[in-house]
Amino acid sequence: MADGFIQWYREGASAAVFAEQVQIFSEFGIELIHPNRNSALMIDVEGDDSPMSQEELGDLIGRRVATLTFSWWLTADIDVVDTYDAVPVDRETQTLWLDGLHPDQAQRVESAVMAAATRLPVPTRAVIVDRRGISDPDAWDSIALYDGTGVPLLPDTVLALEPIAERIRRAAPGLRKEDAGAGLSRLVPRHHPA
Template sequence: MSDGFIRWYRESAATSVFAEQAEVFEKYGIMLRHPVRGAAVVLDVEGDDVLVPEEELGRLLGLRIAPVTMNWWLSADTDVTDQYVYEPLGCEIQTLWLDGLYPDEARRVEAAVVAAAAALDVPTRAVIVDRRGVSDPDDWDPITLYDGEEVPPVPDSVIVQGRIAEKILRAAPHLASQDLPDGLRRLTPA
């Protein structure tokens, strides 16, 4: 089983692209609505499930007033917890926790996030894929959000905008680099 996370930083759009993201995820068999309970599941402050209609969840996320923690569903018994946060610097951050997933499930979530990053009109700043949890998600904020120079331990894959990639490569020149569309680069341990 996997233990780790995917952290997705993207520019904040004038309108939410959450519905479009859900459509992309659905193509990978990752559903917003619980297969049995028939509604989206949001976690309250105590970690209890709260069922909400998909439209209401989209509206809450579109308000951008508070973090929202919710679940995506691979099956009725297998979920991915997603913490959705808006930063004051105009960036949306999603942290999808891979804890408890089998490697093939974690790869499916990764593929869905990468596909959504490519498909959505909102530019992506970074996608950090750390299946083993070698870094902490918050460790990536300084270099991604605040022009920091310190580079956390590089996990399985880092997809970042070119200027961020250059900083990481200066600190870790041994990484393999691959150019991607939209000015992004994938960095991986060589």
């Protein structure tokens, strides 16, 4: 079972971009609408599910007013919790928690995020894939959001826009860099399979 996260940093999005993300994720069998409850499920501060439409959730994301936590569904019983944060510099993060997923399920989520990162019109700054949870998602904020130079423990894969990718490589020279398209570079440990 995976026990980690995917931290996705990008420029500020809108309800329309969120709708495109929903469409891309659905291509990988990951749905925003719960198959049995026929609604998106936002998780409130008490941990309870609050049903709403995709449009309502997209509107809340577009308003950029608060941290939102909601679920993506692989099946009616298997979900991926997504914590969305609007960052004051007109950027945003999404943390998709991989806890409890089997490796093939975690890989499906990773593939969906990577596809969305390279296809959405809103620029991705970085995607951190840490399947084992060896780093803290927030530890990447400095380098991915604010042009810092500190790099936490290296995760499985990093997808980053230049010059973020180059700053990460300077701090962690054991990484191999590959072109991922859309102006993004994929960074993996040199011993990592391609």
